[in-house]
Amino acid sequence: MPEYVNLRGHQIYNYEWDAEGEAVLLLHGGLSKTSSWDYLMVPPLEDGFHCFAYDRTGHGFTGDQNGSLHFKFQAQEAIAYLEDVVKEPAHLIGYSDGGIIALMIAIARPELVKSIVAIGANYHYSAPLSDFAEAFVSPEDQAEYNLISPDAPHTLLEKILRMNEIWKTEPDISLSEIASIQCPVLVMAGDDDVIKHEHTISLYEALPLGQLAILPGTSHGLVKEKPALMMAIIMQFLEDLSYPITRQPIRRTNNL
Numbered sequence: 001m002p003e004y005v006n007l008r009g010h011q012i013y014n015y016e017w018d019a020e021g022e023a024v025l026l027l028h029g030g031l032s033k034t035s036s037w038d039y040l041m042v043p044p045l046e047d048g049f050h051c052f053a054y055d056r057t058g059h060g061f062t063g064d065q066n067g068s069l070h071f072k073f074q075a076q077e078a079i080a081y082l083e084d085v086v087k088e089p090a091h092l093i094g095y096s097d098g099g100i101i102a103l104m105i106a107i108a109r110p111e112l113v114k115s116i117v118a119i120g121a122n123y124h125y126s127a128p129l130s131d132f133a134e135a136f137v138s139p140e141d142q143a144e145y146n147l148i149s150p151d152a153p154h155t156l157l158e159k160i161l162r163m164n165e166i167w168k169t170e171p172d173i174s175l176s177e178i179a180s181i182q183c184p185v186l187v188m189a190g191d192d193d194v195i196k197h198e199h200t201i202s203l204y205e206a207l208p209l210g211q212l213a214i215l216p217g218t219s220h221g222l223v224k225e226k227p228a229l230m231m232a233i234i235m236q237f238l239e240d241l242s243y244p245i246t247r248q249p250i251r252r253t254n255n256l
Contacts (some may be wrong), residue, residue, distance in 0.1 A: 013061035026053040027098030033060025063150035074106035089194035190218035
């Protein structure tokens with residue numbers, strides 16, 4: 001059952017599924033929460049993996065803190081979570097902002113990461129094809145926020161405005177930093193994703209142990225558009241993390 005845990009002086013809303021196996025940490029998207037996608041992700045994983053997740057500071061059931069929406073803060077929080085709650089190296093599955101955070105963890109603390117699935121992630125703020133929409137809160141979103149967030153109702157719009165400003169200048173990760181990631185990484189995106197395809201491909205090509213999956217007929221919302229296809233690819237990746245041996249290697253020049 002989910003419950004609040006104290007993570008270095010701050011209450012975060014934590015999820016842990018009772019199963020044996022290597023640890024998997026789910027990192028939800030920006031301005032989202034664990035319960036927006038765990039029902040799709042966990043069932044295929046929990047037979048073979050010990051799944052963890054949490055609502056990041058300022059998201060979902062977890063209250064806000066000063067500066068909490070910046071990527072550096074969120075990456076440091078994720079590192080603390082891995083150290084204090086998971087307590088072992090984990091496979092990271094991150095969606096959108098969660099994928100960015102996963103990459104940042106692997107750069108800063110590689111010993112904590114066994115592999116990464118980065119879904120709809122970008123390493124530089126110039127990647128999106130469109131500008132961020134004008135901040136808007138629907139009555140349904142406001143009603144849900146009022147029920148679950150420890151923060152005051154008016155802070156939902158404020159968080160959206162803050163996040164829109166952050167996305168204009170973050171993340172800013174260099175390709176040389178991406179190239180330093182030595183664990184297997186599966187890069188996933190929709191064929192109609194808001195992240196430019198050339199950006200996604202440059203991310204994949206910079207990774208020493210990268211793999212790439214572009215899901216047909218999907219957008220940045222691929223997690224909910226084709227969850228069965230997405231999870232089939234993720235499960236195949238996690239079940240065999242060895243470097244692919246292809247018949248006609250071009251990019252993978254060490255396939256000998």
